[in-house]
Amino acid sequence: MHDYQQKFIEFAIRRNVLRFGDFTLKSGRTSPYFFNAGLFNTGEDLLHLSKAYAAALERSGLNYDILFGPAYKGIPLATVTAMALAEGGNSKPFAFNRKEKKDHGEGGNIVGAPLQGKVLIVDDVITAGTAIRESIDLIRAAGAEPAGVLIALDRQERGNGELSAIQEVESEFDIPVVSIIRLEQVLSYLEANTGFSEHAVKVASYRERYGV
Ligand SMILES: O=P(O)(O)OC[C@H]1O[C@H](OP(=O)(O)OP(=O)(O)O)[C@H](O)[C@@H]1O
Numbered sequence: 001m002h003d004y005q006q007k008f009i010e011f012a013i014r015r016n017v018l019r020f021g022d023f024t025l026k027s028g029r030t031s032p033y034f035f036n037a038g039l040f041n042t043g044e045d046l047l048h049l050s051k052a053y054a055a056a057l058e059r060s061g062l063n064y065d066i067l068f069g070p071a072y073k074g075i076p077l078a079t080v081t082a083m084a085l086a087e088g089g090n091s092k093p094f095a096f097n098r099k100e101k102k103d104h105g106e107g108g109n110i111v112g113a114p115l116q117g118k119v120l121i122v123d124d125v126i127t128a129g130t131a132i133r134e135s136i137d138l139i140r141a142a143g144a145e146p147a148g149v150l151i152a153l154d155r156q157e158r159g160n161g162e163l164s165a166i167q168e169v170e171s172e173f174d175i176p177v178v179s180i181i182r183l184e185q186v187l188s189y190l191e192a193n194t195g196f197s198e199h200a201v202k203v204a205s206y207r208e209r210y211g212v
């Protein structure tokens with residue numbers, strides 16, 4: 001695990017973004033841990049988070065034209081990532097969607113720059129891959145193509161079959177998925193640090209059941 005990854009895990013635990021307990025996921029699975037990016041909820045958190053996203057993206061060397069944040073939590077993530085990239089001299093257009101279509105004013109369900117060219121999806125986590133597939137449908141419907149996905153945490157879970165949801169997305173759409181941290185690193189952190197052993201056991205057994 002790189003130092004920046006350990007620091008990111010500690011940042012997420014400190015801000016209660018990475019929590020332990022019983023959580024029902026969008027996929028219906030019951031998970032002993034949850035990553036709630038909505039709790040990065042101060043200006044300082046966002047500043048720190050935006051730098052971690054932008055650094056992961058720059059490290060990946062991924063080629064893209066525009067950032068796209070899926071509603072809802074992807075919206076501030078794409079926004080602050082675009083700002084951090086611009087601060088490093090790499091200004092890109094960005095857009096996001098509304099969950100409900102707006103039928104007055106400017107109408108439609110895409111806000112921001114037109115979805116054109118290679119679109120990078122920015123979100124918090126991938127579990128079963130539903131949110132990413134929905135985003136790819138929106139991107140293709142606009143006549144653009146997905147370039148890749150940038151997330152904070154790869155939960156390393158099976159999707160519909162034996163592959164991880166991320167592997168399915170990568171092979172089905174031929175795009176890379178870049179994450180700041182993966183579950184295996186969270187688990188190593190829990191196992192190596194006192195006070196987390198009970199959580200480590202539960203997370204390990206969840207990973208046995210749903211992990212890849
Ligand atoms: O890979 P999946 O199984 O789709 O799960 C992950 C998605 O679920 C959550 O979003 P949610 O749809 O709950 O919406 P929110 O951003 O409005 O909280 C999360 O922010 C991801 O987008």
Ligand SMILES: O=C(O)c1cc(=O)[nH]c(=O)[nH]1
Binds near residue numbers: 124125
């Ligand atoms: O699968 C989900 O619904 C999910 C998992 C997680 O860790 N965080 C989140 O916001 N959603």
